[in-house]
Amino acid sequence: MNEYEVVIVGGGINGCGLLRDLALNGVKTLMLEKGDYSSQTSNGSSKMLHGGIRYLENFDFGLVQEALEEKNLWLKLTPHLCFERDFYLPLYNYSKYRPFMLKAGLFLYDFLSHFQNRPHGMLSPQETIEKVPSLDERGLLGAGKYFDGVVDDAKLSLECLYDALLEPCASAFSYHEVITTQKNQKGYEVTYKNLKTQNITKVQTKFLVFTTGPFTDKLLPELGIPWSPQLALSKGIHLWLKKDAIKAQGSVVLTTRDNRVVFVIPQRDSILVGTTETPVDQDIFNIKATEKDITYLLMILNQYFPEAKLNEESIISTFAGVRPLVREERQDESLGKVSRFHKIFRPDKNTYVLLGGKYTTFRRMTQEIAQEIVPRLGYRYQPNLTMNPLRQKSIMPTFGDKPKLTLEMVKKIIQTERVSTFEDLIHRRLSIIERPDQLNDVMGLPLADVKSLF
């Protein structure tokens, strides 16, 4: 039976980030993921690296500051994956905020970034319309302008994984589901199933870490781990709109009547719109946008962009994710107000469970676990190793001009980027937005030729 020092269950951003941290510190680690890497919540986010300007309202200053520091770090470390973009928050005569309140909030946002953000500004109504011509001019008072990061969420996780796997002490398998964990004298025996071959494997580990996000409350009791539910699950959906659907030079932040924000972010030759915040009433692993979710977002868009006359025809595709928010005492709060702080649980001496938080702060959250485990294994923890640039880039960039795809490139991607299925290739390695069932070809290559490689 193979022996490891740490087994990580779950290969989203938190699993990949932790694997990298442990691997760079020389810890023999195995990560097991039931689907493709980063195919769940970590591919269903709003794809922003941000402090979260709206969390200022909740007085979550610590979270905002930490997230801004991380955002600015990743903008430097991975300039091919993370980009700074200008965001415009329009104010109307019916808006909840007055211009002076917004100005104060934007100043605080820049202050909490230690003025590493590009500086904010306030725009007149005319300047606002120049930047976002599709906006409704009626009652427009102007807009606040600030800067945040956009990221290909799946790719950043994948590049963390590739970086980790350059260390001989790290291994990872996708489409491998953990089905039992058994405590013993040496730690834990972990049993997992290869979901393609149905083969069962057992390994021994000293430490067990769960980075299973929204799946945790269901999974841990099934594995016999003492656990009481900790999550307030919250579903969020997004739309990819056709690139001409809305005229906007930058990203737009829309405040809603139910006290939320909806982002409109031009990217990847398309426009990303999201998100919603509703309780979960579906199978989390196959979560989808419903008609009701889509209608809600279209309603908000049509309120702010009446001339655009957006409807189902404007939509290329949709996706959904589930936020693994940690439940709080204040049960009466709306989901939108549940804090984005994370928590680390220890249901057993050598078992760690990471919940909550944001994509943006994954490095800090996983570091808290690594800095505890590494010394307990007898090694010296080196905290700065994760601040080095990632060493293996994806072959196909997400943003900017893509090189012409050849079959040789696809073969190389499959060989070097841990692709198992056609869907992995389309959605997360090539970052194609169209639904695979609508594809006639794959970036100019015959569909049949690409499918024959699997």
Ligand SMILES: Cc1cc2nc3c(=O)[nH]c(=O)nc-3n(C[C@H](O)[C@H](O)[C@H](O)COP(=O)(O)OP(=O)(O)OC[C@H]3O[C@@H](n4cnc5c(N)ncnc54)[C@H](O)[C@@H]3O)c2cc1C
């Ligand atoms: C709608 C929405 C918008 C968001 N927008 C942002 C944003 O713009 N910026 C930001 O910073 N954060 C954002 N977030 C938060 C962010 O996406 C999450 O915090 C983050 O992706 C959580 O990552 P994770 O690795 O914990 O979970 P996941 O990515 O869900 O990974 C958990 C993994 O565990 C695997 N798993 C489950 N059971 C097993 C098993 N038995 N064996 C093996 N593997 C298993 C699953 O397959 C899954 O891949 C958003 C979240 C949502 C839902």
